[in-house]
Amino acid sequence: MVVKRRTAFIVALSAAAVVALILWKPTVLIYGLQAAGLYAAVAIPMGLVLGIVHIVNLAHGEFMMVASYAAYFGCRALGMDPLLAIVPTAIVTAVFGWIMFQLTIRRALKAPELNQLILTFGLAIAFTQSINLIFTSQTYKMPLDYVSASMDIGDLTFGTWSFVFVAVAIIFAYGLQLFLTKTTTGKAALAVGQNPRGAAIVGIDVYRTYGLVFALALALVGAMGALFLTKSAIFPSVGSPFTMKSFCLIAMAGIGNIPGILGASVLLGVAENFLRAFRPTRDWAEIVFFVLIIVVILARSLKGRKS
Amino acid sequence: MKRMMLALAVLAILAGSAYAQGTIKIGGIWTLADITGKQGSAAAQLAVDEINAAGGVLGKKLELIVVDDEGKADKAAAAVEKLATVDKVDVFVGGMASGAELGKIPAFKKYGKVVMSTGAAGSATVEKALGPSPESDFYFHLHPWDYNQGASYAEGWNAIQQKYPNIQIKKIFLAYEEGAFGKSSWDATKVLFGGDNRYIVDGASFKSALLGGGDYTAVLEAAKAFKPDLFLWAGYDADALPLLEQSKAMKFSPGIYLGAPPGWPIGFGSSKLSRNVMLYGMWSTAMNDNNPASAKFYKNYVAKYKEEPATYFAPLAYSAVYILVDGIKAAGTTETAPLVKALEATKYASPLGETITFKPSNIIKHQGITRQKILQWQDGFQEVIWPFEAATAAPVYPFPAWK
Numbered sequence: 068m069v070v071k072r073r074t075a076f077i078v079a080l081s082a083a084a085v086v087a088l089i090l091w092k093p094t095v096l097i098y099g100l101q102a103a104g105l106y107a108a109v110a111i112p113m114g115l116v117l118g119i120v121h122i123v124n125l126a127h128g129e130f131m132m133v134a135s136y137a138a139y140f141g142c143r144a145l146g147m148d149p150l151l152a153i154v155p156t157a158i159v160t161a162v163f164g165w166i167m168f169q170l171t172i173r174r175a176l177k178a179p180e181l182n183q184l185i186l187t188f189g190l191a192i193a194f195t196q197s198i199n200l201i202f203t204s205q206t207y208k209m210p211l212d213y214v215s216a217s218m219d220i221g222d223l224t225f226g227t228w229s230f231v232f233v234a235v236a237i238i239f240a241y242g243l244q245l246f247l248t249k250t251t252t253g254k255a256a257l258a259v260g261q262n263p264r265g266a267a268i269v270g271i272d273v274y275r276t277y278g279l280v281f282a283l284a285l286a287l288v289g290a291m292g293a294l295f296l297t298k299s300a301i302f303p304s305v306g307s308p309f310t311m312k313s314f315c316l317i318a319m320a321g322i323g324n325i326p327g328i329l330g331a332s333v334l335l336g337v338a339e340n341f342l343r344a345f346r347p348t349r350d351w352a353e354i355v356f357f358v359l360i361i362v363v364i365l366a367r368s369l370k371g372r373k374s
Numbered sequence: 375m376k377r378m379m380l381a382l383a384v385l386a387i388l389a390g391s392a393y394a395q396g397t398i399k400i401g402g403i404w405t406l407a408d409i410t411g412k413q414g415s416a417a418a419q420l421a422v423d424e425i426n427a428a429g430g431v432l433g434k435k436l437e438l439i440v441v442d443d444e445g446k447a448d449k450a451a452a453a454v455e456k457l458a459t460v461d462k463v464d465v466f467v468g469g470m471a472s473g474a475e476l477g478k479i480p481a482f483k484k485y486g487k488v489v490m491s492t493g494a495a496g497s498a499t500v501e502k503a504l505g506p507s508p509e510s511d512f513y514f515h516l517h518p519w520d521y522n523q524g525a526s527y528a529e530g531w532n533a534i535q536q537k538y539p540n541i542q543i544k545k546i547f548l549a550y551e552e553g554a555f556g557k558s559s560w561d562a563t564k565v566l567f568g569g570d571n572r573y574i575v576d577g578a579s580f581k582s583a584l585l586g587g588g589d590y591t592a593v594l595e596a597a598k599a600f601k602p603d604l605f606l607w608a609g610y611d612a613d614a615l616p617l618l619e620q621s622k623a624m625k626f627s628p629g630i631y632l633g634a635p636p637g638w639p640i641g642f643g644s645s646k647l648s649r650n651v652m653l654y655g656m657w658s659t660a661m662n663d664n665n666p667a668s669a670k671f672y673k674n675y676v677a678k679y680k681e682e683p684a685t686y687f688a689p690l691a692y693s694a695v696y697i698l699v700d701g702i703k704a705a706g707t708t709e710t711a712p713l714v715k716a717l718e719a720t721k722y723a724s725p726l727g728e729t730i731t732f733k734p735s736n737i738i739k740h741q742g743i744t745r746q747k748i749l750q751w752q753d754g755f756q757e758v759i760w761p762f763e764a765a766t767a768a769p770v771y772p773f774p775a776w777k
Contacts, residue, residue, distance in 0.1 A: 098591045205409040205637075205684070206584075208615040210645030215622035215776075226591070226623025299588050300612040300639055308586030343592035349578060350552065352592075 088337075095340045097225050103329075103336030104233030105298065108291055110313035110328050111239045112284035118323035119260035119280045122172060122183050126190035127313055128306030130285060133194050134160045134292025135301045139207050142296070149209060149296040156293040157286040164285025168278045176277070191310070199303040208300035228297065235294065239287055240326050246283075256280050260323065315356060319363045335359060397437045398430075398708060400695065401457030403450060403468040403478065406442040409637060409684055410470045414492060414691035415440045417671075418467060420678055421695035431699050432706065438695075439463060445470075447477025454481035464708035465490065467694045470687060472496030479503045482513065488701075488713050489513045490694040492687060495520045496558075497736065507739040511714055516694055516742040519735055524562040526745040527654065530760040531604075534748065534769065537762065541771050543630070547602035548577035549593045549617075551609040553585060559608035559634065576600050583612040590620045597626065604630040611639045618647040622776045629772040637685045643754035650770045651751045656686035657726050658749055658756035660766040671725040689725040697722050697730065697742075714740075727764040 088096045113127045124130075137159060138152040167190070175186045214228045247253040258266040259276045267273050299305065316335065320327030338355045342348040402418055404411030415438075422438045430436060439461045443450035457463045458481070466482065469475045470493035479500070482489050489512060494500040497519040504510035518526070535541050548563045550556030560577050568575035578596040581587025590613070597605055605628040607617060614633060621627070632652040642648050659682065662669040671689050676682060683689065697720055702708055705716035718740070722730045728743065735741035748760040750769055757767035 094591065094595060098589070102589060199407045203409050203412050204407050206610075206612040206639045207641075208612075208639050210615060210641070210647060211619075212646075215619045215647075217623040217625065224623075224625045226620055228623070299583055299616055300614070302584065302612055305583070305612075340592065344595070346578070346596070349592065353581065 088341075092341070092344050093220075093223060094225060095337060095344050098229075099337030099340040100233055100333065101226075101229035101336070102339060103332035103334075104229065104231075104236045106312055106316060106336060107236035107329050107332035108232050108239055108294075109288075109309045110316040110332065111236065111243065111325055112287040112291075113310075113313040114317045114320070114323075114325050114328050115243060115287075116281060116284045117317055118325070119256050120172070120176070120277045121260070122176070123180075123187065123314065124172075125184060125187040125310055126194060127288070128308065128310035129191040129194040130160065130164070130288045130306070131292045131295065131309060132198065132301065132303065132306030133163075134289040135295050135305065136198055136202065136207075137289075138293035139209065139296055139301060142209065149211070149293050152293040152296075153290045157290040160289025160292065161282040161286035164288075165278055165282040167285075168281040172281060173274060173277070176274075191307070195303045195307070202303070204302055206300040206302040209296050211297055214297050231294070232298075235291070236329060236332070240329050243325055252276075252279065312356065315360050319360050321367075331363075396434050398432070398434050398465075398702065399461060399463040400436060400438045400698065401454075401461060401463030401466045402438050402440040402691075403443050403453045403457070403466065404440065404691075405445040405470055405474065406440070408445065408470065410493075410687040411442075411468075413683055413685065413688040414468065414470065416679055417675060417683065417688040417690075417692040418695050420671075420675055421692045421699075423678075424674065425695070425699055431702050436695075436699065438467075440468075443474045443477075445474050447474055450474040450477040451481050454478045454485070458485040458487065463487070465698055465702075465713070467492065467698065468691065469493040472500050475500050476503055483509070486512050486710055488698070488708070488710055488717065490698050491515045491517065492690045492694050493517050495523065497521055501735065501737045504738050506737050507734075510738045511740065512710055513738060514697075514717055514732060514740040514742065515735070515738060516690055516697075516730070518744050518746060519741070520558065520562065521736065522741075522744040523654070523746045524566045527748070528566045529745075530748045533762070534760055538769060538771065541630075541769065543573065543603045545574045545576070545600065545602045546604045546606065547597045547600050547628070548575070549590070549597060549605070549607040549609070550577060550579050551582035551585070551587075551613070552579040553582065555610075556582070556608050563606070576602070580609070580613075582609045583616060584610040588613070588616055590617050591624070594620055594624050594626050597628070598624060602628050604628065604632060606632045606634060608634045611635045611637045611642075614639055614642055615645060615647060618645075618651070622647065625776050627773055627775045631773040640684065643751060643756070648751040648754070650773050652759070652769075653749050653751065653756065654746050655749050655756065656743065656747055657683075657689045658758060658766070659683075660755050660757045661725075661727050661764065663766060665725065665727050665764075667723050668725040668727065686726065693722060693724040693726060693730065696724075727758070 113124060116124050134156050138149055138156040142149055142152050171186060175183045216227045217224055218227050247257050255271045256276050259271060259273050263273050316328050316331045319331035335356055339352045342352040342355055402415055404415045406412055419438050422436045426435050441453035441457060443453050465487055466489040469491045472494045475494035476499050495517055501519060504513055546567050548560055550560045564575055567573040578593045580590050580593040614635060630652055634654045662672050671692055701713055701717035705712040718732055720732055724730050730742050732740040732742055747758050749756045750759050752767055758764050759769045
């Protein structure tokens, strides 16, 4: 009864905050949701790998960067729109992910966590430097008309294209949820994630499942790499900040909680944009990311101690 | 057999030594992973090849030895050491980022060879570290210092408003990236334009895409609310198109939309969004029509490398080699004292649209270019708007409303 009352109170408070924001600073909510969509869509594949393969992939953002370069040059060569490159890029990066898993990650799965971190950090540097050597630090951006789509509501004019990331994040989150709970491979992946030894005893090929999950995550990263071309210019270090942000979101949501990443992203996206909306707090927007993470983790620890 | 090997070895050493005596070595230091360094070093090599094809200098061949500083001060310092002690170069050329240049200065001072610097605008760091004459007389700084750039922008906008009375600027908004580059631009803008009540200046920072940002909505909201006549953004090439895309989405179209990144993304001119965006720079392909030096540089560069020079650092590095060689010819040597004297008399009609001479700046004695240009993207090309003597087109004003 107490829990229900508390939940109702939180829901009512959130709804009141949303209504207040819509009336007072609607752009905070609009741009906050758009930013949240991008953060979540990038973070969800990392959450999948961390939840099932139990490895912190510090090359996560760099995999997306490589996918973006592949999509960019593919689109340029074929005169194709990046939206049409989503599926081909996803397939290519899935294959690339499978190969990288077999060649590198698999070798470190039984190694101490520090070795795994060093391995993926090394991959991140190798990817960045290779792209830098081949393409230099020159930035590339595809000029696209539809990304400037906008909507007018009274005096308010805002861009609408970035809402596509919200849709993608929701599709990723609930698509993965369906995959993990409704398909045989997904259920096997969940079992491997929860108890790899037990899964092996009942006949599940653990390493094959890890490889498949890693390839699936890389397919999603590849899709995001192509879609990312519509939003941003690309350059060798473009992916790095997303690794850290994704890891922070997963830490906030809790490992293995993919839908929770959506909630954490909304909280961070709106909080960031709220601070950016006011001159005195504009420069604090970057810090809010880490402040919120500390608050959430502390609150979770305190709650755990109480229970 | 052993005697034959020994004889061959002696011959090889003698031949090498004779070749070295017939060579003037230029040590080039650039950040090769960066387009400015990649094309700057390529343009310097083009100048060396042209000079060698025309018979060399003082009867000797020129040789350019390039070392990558990776944009880091420690690597840049090591590059100077290596070029001075292992390769035994006669003079130095190159440079772009002030941070890396700062690392080179102690080693430059130690060896005292003539330096023709193509970058480093940071006066508070680099110029200060060089110090006044005579300790910095070996250093010839081609690129304008930051205060030179700021002063030339103020001069340029005043001149443009006088010549084109329909262009009137009262309110200026600066969107600046939150790093050192953006913040120094903001400080300079406040002093230059906000000092005497002629202009009303406001600004806001944004996180550049290059540093993990890329969301410009908040800064554009602030700019839109301010209703500026001139909107200037100081960020990086990665910000150029996304900023315009978001401006279009928010229907933000100030009278003048001006960008001041160090370089523009590849293919920017082919985007419809680039139309009538103004920029600061030193060179554009449009100058080929009224500047034979520019046309010659461009033609030879494209013929050799099958790509267009993307930034002004290419013609700047090309000019640096020619200026050095003219000085060596006049001095008859690469020794520092006579070469410095010869270079002080430089009058080089550069591809950058001006005759380069050296005059004292705030601290050092040998400052080359002091003015940047105001340009505008028109139909995919950068047209020079100001200085009027180098102009290739009249300004298109106002920046058109988004459709």
